[in-house]
Amino acid sequence: MSSLFRKGFFAMLPITVGIIPFGAVMGSVAAEAGLSLWQSSAMNLFVFAGASQLATLDLMDQQAPWFVILATGFVINARFFLYSAAFAPWAKESPTAMKMLSSFFLTDQSYAAMSSQEAHFKTSRDGLSFYLGACLCMFFAWHGSVTLGFIFGNFAPSSWNLDFAIPLSFMSLLVPSLKNRKYAAVALFSSFISVLLSGLPLKLGLLSTAIVSLIFVKLFLLRKTTWKIFGSSS
Amino acid sequence: MENFWLIILGLGIGTFLIRFSFVGFSHRFHITPDWKELFSYIPACLFPALIVPGLFFDQGQVQWLWGKEKLIVALLALGVSALTRSILWTLGSGLLVLYILR
Structure with missing residues (x-):
């Protein structure tokens, strides 16, 4: 072990x-x-x-x-x-x-x-x-x-x-x-969204909060580069 | 309960496939630094949704805190967690303060 x-x-x-x-x-x-x-x-x-x-x-x-x-x-x-x-x-x-x-x-x-x-x-x-x-x-x-x-x-x-x-x-x-302020900001953002979406049935508030927050990250916090799903990194 | 075993089997297999989805094919795609960076935000995107709504909507028993004692104790525990980085201290202090308040 x-x-x-x-x-x-x-x-x-x-x-x-x-x-x-x-x-x-x-x-x-x-x-x-x-x-x-x-x-x-x-x-x-x-x-x-x-x-x-x-x-x-x-x-x-x-x-x-x-x-x-x-x-x-x-x-x-x-x-x-x-x-x-x-x-x-x-x-x-x-x-x-x-x-x-x-x-x-x-x-x-x-x-x-x-x-x-x-x-x-x-x-x-x-x-x-x-x-x-x-x-x-x-x-x-x-x-x-x-x-x-x-x-x-x-x-x-x-x-x-x-x-x-x-x-x-x-x-x-x-x-x-929460390595830096960006991560802390995302956590605050998703806290807020999770309260707004908490009325969704079947714990869907959880998944939808995460998806909305990831879109927020992608749009506003990551470097603007061309994204590839497959193949080598650019 | 009729169908019990079929339902459990279906639920088990389906849940496993959801868990296996990305892991199972992880060797097939190259995880670029961009994706890695996005994934690194998953805890920050997901965990607050496991924490906050339950605290925010909790109707507690301590009148002078408007029944929001869990939310307030959790904010204190957040401070403890940031200072000590220890689950034991965070849990211990949070549970103790809530016990005393109630």
Whole structure:
């Protein structure tokens, strides 16, 4: 086990403070919806994306048609297109099996944990090791907390406001990636847009905020050069 | 729940394909410095949308802060985060202050 893998694992530990209460809710909701522990665990394993799991479980409980359930799940998870694009450079030189494994574990938190440490990685392999360590920690935290939530119900003491740990940890993962004023300005801009777009259903506010903000970056902050998608850089 | 396994399988495969989309073909295209620079803005474009709306629209319990205690504590925690660069300090101070306020 490389030291970066271990570092990634431990970097994720504090972030699990926010993940565990969410998993507890997920597990208790799955139990209330009448899923067996097997079904709940299988959903966790195959989908591994909390927000979409909660929403689709609710729809299944309401006997919604299967295509509505699938479409809802995919729309909520469409933000992973962006994470996939952002993560692609790190997995670029890896064999296909590693690309598949690292994609499978791609979550908001594991990407955020890696991107916040970006400046410290010498090679893309370093970043990948750190990321995989973070993923393993995330995996244990998510499966453990959902299983416990399934068995014991929602166990997180509500007076501790542990759900507040989610925005706090994203904030502290965002700060290191604000390298200069330009990045800080973009973060302010997207904060503003996210409030405006928060009324959109299915967490679409998230993806649309990111797209509007990226267009803002492209139009106003990047050098004006001819852009190439394929082929060598100019 | 009928169809449960088919739905889970479909959801799992579809979600995996979304995650794999760009990663899977990353070796096929050359990522130019322009794209790299644009990608470097993704955290700044995406994370605020995970953070801000939930805090902004939260209707809290502390009356003298108009129920906006989460938003205010988060701004304090932003300062802590910028100073210490530590998740533990940010989480610890944020959760503690919110607990005391409530």
